[in-house]
Amino acid sequence: xxxxxxxxxxxLERVLGAALARGGDLxxxxxxxxxxxxxxxxxxxxxxxxxxRERGAGIRVVVGETTGFAHTAxxxxxxxxxxxxxxxxxxxxxxxxxRRADLEERRPAPPLVEVLPGEVAKAAKLELLRRADEAARxxxxxxxxxxxxxxxxxxxxxxxxxxxxxxEDDQVRTRFSVSCVASGDTGLQTGYDTVARTEGFELFERxxxxxxxxxxxxxxxxxxxxxxxxxxxxxVVLAGGSGGILFHEACGHGLEADHIVKDASVYVGRxxxxxxxxxxxxxxxxxxxxxxxxxxxxxxxxxxxxxxLIEDGVLTDYMWDWLRARKEGRASSGNGRRQSYQHLPMVxxxxxxxxxxxxxxxxxxxQTPSGVYVAKLGGGQVNTTTGDFVxxxxxxxxxxxGRITEPLRxxxxxxxxxxxxxxxDAVATDFDxxxxxxxxxxxxxxxxxxxxxxxINGVTIGGTAx
Amino acid sequence: xxxxxxLAEAVVAQAxxxxxxxxxxxxxxxxxxxxxxxxxxxxxSATSSGLGVRVLLxxxxxxxxxxxxxxxxxxxxxxxxxxLAEARDNATYATVDPDVALARPDGVAPAELDLWDEDLAATxxxxxxxxxxxxxxxxxxxxxxxxxxxxxxxxDERVEAALASTSGIRAFTRRTAAYLSVSAIAGEGTDxxxxxxFSVGRxxxxxxxxxxxxxxxxRAVRMLGATKAASGRCTVVFDPRVVSTLLAVxxxxxxxxxxxxxxxxxxxxxxxxxxxxxxxxxxxxxxxxxFTAAAFDGxxxxxxxxxxxxxGVLRRFLYDTVSARRAGTxxxxxxxxxxFAGTPGAGCRALVLQPGQLDQARILGAVGExxxxxxxxxxxxxxxxxxGDLSVGAEGLMLRGGExxxxxxxxxxxxxxxxxxxxxxxxxxxxxxxxxxxxxxxxAVADMQLSGH
Numbered sequence: 039x040x041x042x043x044x045x046x047x048x049x050l051e052r053v054l055g056a057a058l059a060r061g062g063d064l065x066x067x068x069x070x071x072x073x074x075x076x077x078x079x080x081x082x083x084x085x086x087x088x089x090x091r092e093r094g095a096g097i098r099v100v101v102g103e104t105t106g107f108a109h110t111a112x113x114x115x116x117x118x119x120x121x122x123x124x125x126x127x128x129x130x131x132x133x134x135x136x137r138r139a140d141l142e143e144r145r146p147a148p149p150l151v152e153v154l155p156g157e158v159a160k161a162a163k164l165e166l167l168r169r170a171d172e173a174a175r176x177x178x179x180x181x182x183x184x185x186x187x188x189x190x191x192x193x194x195x196x197x198x199x200x201x202x203x204x205x206e207d208d209q210v211r212t213r214f215s216v217s218c219v220a221s222g223d224t225g226l227q228t229g230y231d232t233v234a235r236t237e238g239f240e241l242f243e244r245x246x247x248x249x250x251x252x253x254x255x256x257x258x259x260x261x262x263x264x265x266x267x268x269x270x271x272x273x274v275v276l277a278g279g280s281g282g283i284l285f286h287e288a289c290g291h292g293l294e295a296d297h298i299v300k301d302a303s304v305y306v307g308r309x310x311x312x313x314x315x316x317x318x319x320x321x322x323x324x325x326x327x328x329x330x331x332x333x334x335x336x337x338x339x340x341x342x343x344x345x346x347l348i349e350d351g352v353l354t355d356y357m358w359d360w361l362r363a364r365k366e367g368r369a370s371s372g373n374g375r376r377q378s379y380q381h382l383p384m385v386x387x388x389x390x391x392x393x394x395x396x397x398x399x400x401x402x403x404x405q406t407p408s409g410v411y412v413a414k415l416g417g418g419q420v421n422t423t424t425g426d427f428v429x430x431x432x433x434x435x436x437x438x439x440g441r442i443t444e445p446l447r448x449x450x451x452x453x454x455x456x457x458x459x460x461x462x463d464a465v466a467t468d469f470d471x472x473x474x475x476x477x478x479x480x481x482x483x484x485x486x487x488x489x490x491x492x493x494i495n496g497v498t499i500g501g502t503a504x
Numbered sequence: 505x506x507x508x509x510x511l512a513e514a515v516v517a518q519a520x521x522x523x524x525x526x527x528x529x530x531x532x533x534x535x536x537x538x539x540x541x542x543x544x545x546x547x548x549s550a551t552s553s554g555l556g557v558r559v560l561l562x563x564x565x566x567x568x569x570x571x572x573x574x575x576x577x578x579x580x581x582x583x584x585x586x587x588l589a590e591a592r593d594n595a596t597y598a599t600v601d602p603d604v605a606l607a608r609p610d611g612v613a614p615a616e617l618d619l620w621d622e623d624l625a626a627t628x629x630x631x632x633x634x635x636x637x638x639x640x641x642x643x644x645x646x647x648x649x650x651x652x653x654x655x656x657x658x659x660d661e662r663v664e665a666a667l668a669s670t671s672g673i674r675a676f677t678r679r680t681a682a683y684l685s686v687s688a689i690a691g692e693g694t695d696x697x698x699x700x701x702f703s704v705g706r707x708x709x710x711x712x713x714x715x716x717x718x719x720x721x722x723r724a725v726r727m728l729g730a731t732k733a734a735s736g737r738c739t740v741v742f743d744p745r746v747v748s749t750l751l752a753v754x755x756x757x758x759x760x761x762x763x764x765x766x767x768x769x770x771x772x773x774x775x776x777x778x779x780x781x782x783x784x785x786x787x788x789x790x791x792x793x794x795f796t797a798a799a800f801d802g803x804x805x806x807x808x809x810x811x812x813x814x815x816g817v818l819r820r821f822l823y824d825t826v827s828a829r830r831a832g833t834x835x836x837x838x839x840x841x842x843x844f845a846g847t848p849g850a851g852c853r854a855l856v857l858q859p860g861q862l863d864q865a866r867i868l869g870a871v872g873e874x875x876x877x878x879x880x881x882x883x884x885x886x887x888x889x890x891x892g893d894l895s896v897g898a899e900g901l902m903l904r905g906g907e908x909x910x911x912x913x914x915x916x917x918x919x920x921x922x923x924x925x926x927x928x929x930x931x932x933x934x935x936x937x938x939x940x941x942x943x944x945x946x947x948a949v950a951d952m953q954l955s956g957h
Binding site for chain 1: 541546548550552574577586591629651652735847881884886913955956
């Protein structure tokens with residue numbers, strides 16, 4: 039039984055008409071209804087159980103190169119018409135007159151989950167947190183603090199445009215995370231692990247919250263005996279999974295078309311060129327079911343797609359939203375996303391991953407005489423114009439004589455995108471994905487990153503050990 | 505004004521026996537304009553509002569209780585009713601905690617602060633558009649090496665908030681803010697470098713497009729030709745903006761909540777020397793010059809001046825009501841909350857490092873040899889307020905013979921926050937009131953590890 043639309047199509051048609059009353063090339067209504075719940079266990083207490091609800095519409099009017107935008111929490115026809123008028127203020131010509139928008143047939147999109155988190159008893163969610171707390175604390179006496187978090191969201195969206203597009207999605211996401219503090223003679227150290235999927239509460243039938251907690255505790259405990267990370271250029275082996283952040287920063291952002299059209303990327307004009315090692319085939323794919331950055335339609339109503347960005351080291355394409363694609367006379371690649379109805383869409387990644395290679399991951403380490411093994415990355419940042427980027431370790435070890443040895447304290451690594459991508463000299467078979475939150479221009483969206491264990495033949499690590 | 509407070513009080517009045525309620529209601533108007541190539545690229549305007557409700561179920565005859573929270577991005581009657589019901593339900597699942605409590609008025613009078621610019625709302629959108637276009641044009645015209653202006657933005661906001669509770673809190677605040685922000689790209693041959701500039705104020709008239717433009721152009725142009733430097737130990741001179749960013753991370757370790765939960769390297773060190781004797785750190789939201797000044801904290805208590813580090817000696821942590829009770833002390837009026845969708849926690853709001861005697865040029869001269877850092881990256885993963893480990897990407901200029909010389913990029917600087925505080929050799933007189941929880945000035949730190957090739 040399909041849900042009723044967030045706003046009835048005849049209302050949407052009238053609002054789109056009003057948005058174009060003063061002229062313009064495109065009008066769009068984006069409607070969102072988001073319900074969230076979150077629970078936090080800290081210091082052995084359920085400190086906070088919270089619920090949130092946000093509902094509203096963002097209306098966009100595009101006139102030539104100019105976009106007008108207004109949003110409202112009032113989904114009545116009157117509220118939407120007022121927002122349409124505000125958004126249309128950028129159309130000054132007064133031409134156009136009232137245009138009709140004929141929307142296509144509705145295609146309801148019920149959520150693709152087995153168990154809606156909103157229908158799960160709150161007590162069941164809290165039980166997960168207690169189990170995690172116990173597992174983390176039993177990992178070692180040095181575990182001095184544990185924070186466990188649960189969160190879910192259901193985001194129903196509807197996009198209607200003056201081109202007649204009418205598309206809907208119902209996105210359910212569930213996450214679970216544990217962070218631990220370990221105390222020892224050397225001070226405090228931290229460990230963190232998380233699982234986050236675009237699926238419902240059935241997630242917890244497959245994942246073991248005790249294992250997530252134990253892993254976070256293990257990382258914190260290991261770092262108590264960590265030595266300072268080295269300083270300078272070293273060979274780096276990135277373990278499969280979170281190492282995908284490398285590609286998100288080293289080239290992902292630089293391949294977003296909004297940076298390209300403004301000449302603010304080191305990858306401008308380089309389609310067809312070798313920009314990475316031939317071992318690199320990089321894909322951005324919003325269609326990978328269940329991954330944190332997955333969806334059926336983007337926030338401009340275009341279907342998610344699998345887009346090959348780099349093939350065997352050669353740059354094949356950028357990522358596009360509607361606005362930037364129009365500028366180039368091509369189609370959107372389904373990468374138009376926004377944090378909420380209060381934001382304009384822009385080009386964003388979905389799930390960005392490197393295709394697996396052929397090496398055995400253990401062999402790859404064994405063939406590295408000395409260097410650093412990064413088991414887990416915490417995040418990164420890039421300047422797309424220069425291509426310089428950093429990525430930070432949260433679990434790393436020395437490699438000595440082809441063996442993983444001592445744990446290292448956290449440090450950032452720094453490199454230049456195309457240069458680091460050229461230095462990838464081995465990719466293994468053990469592919470894995472990791473969830474993350476990507477921030478750009480003040481907007482945060484869920485994304486996935488992935489790769490198999492790989493080696494960079496020389497990158498600068500910023501530790502304190504000379 | 506009274507409308508938001510009336511709404512908050514109307515919800516509070518629905519408290520049942522054995523129940524305490526706190527309601528935070530906020531409403532904001534904002535406008536954002538981006539200029540590109542002499543045209544308006546985007547113009548967004550909106551009004552948004554919402555509320556956050558905390559319900560505390562008291563324990564029979566005991567202290568503390570159970571807290572539940574719910575929020576909604578709407579002030580419609582049915583939504584407000586549903587939010588209260590949801591907060592009540594959530595409270596029933598929380599762990600009974602003897603330290604949980606709502607703030608109670610503590611007799612401290614709120615500072616008289618005028619944070620509202622009456623003219624902002626009346627300034628026509630056309631003038632704001634013109635300012636964004638002017639900002640972009642200034643950058644493009646400033647230097648032939650400017651290739652692009654990736655972002656040239658004008659933004660402003662008017663925010664009103666009210667807080668009421670069954671424990672006697674009643675607070676209303678309103679503030680305006682306006683900003684200009686610009687990102688320039690300078691180029692020579694195949695080399696491109698970036699620089700950002702901004703200007704912030706309470707109102708339209710306070711904005712300085714010339715300064716924002718100059719700053720972005722200077723910072724981009726002087727980075728042209730930058731290369732990687734050699735690794736080694738050196739004195740690092742940080743730009744005021746970088747210092748503001750680093751102080752914001754440090755401030756997390758000064759939160760009483762982090763301390764009482766064992767998440768701060770400062771825990772148990774009150775009375776000890778934790779920094780160079782020149783370091784005096786004060787959190788003072790009552791200073792109207794601070795961009796983040798506020799009369800009330802996130803629980804409706806008066807904000808106040810708190811001296812955290814005095815002459816290098818750790819003196820105080822910042823507490824909200826609950827963390828203070830856990831630590832056996834009282835709130836320092838330091839509850840912060842991230843809008844209506846967030847709950848209060850203890851934290852800094854307006855941190856200031858007491859300025860020293862020398863301006864930037866004199867500090868550069870006094871240091872002589874080292875690295876001047878104009879911006880850092882990777883702060884959210886590279887600076888850990890729990891362990892103190894610090895490693896960030898950096899770009900800037902080599903300092904030789906007291907002069908800024910060749911530009912440097914793709915390096916990191918590293919230390920620990922603990923060692924950094926002890927190794928401060930100069931604190932600038934050039935205090936800048938920046939957006940964010942901390943002001944900044946030039947700061948020279950000895951013996952940091954520079955990593956390059």
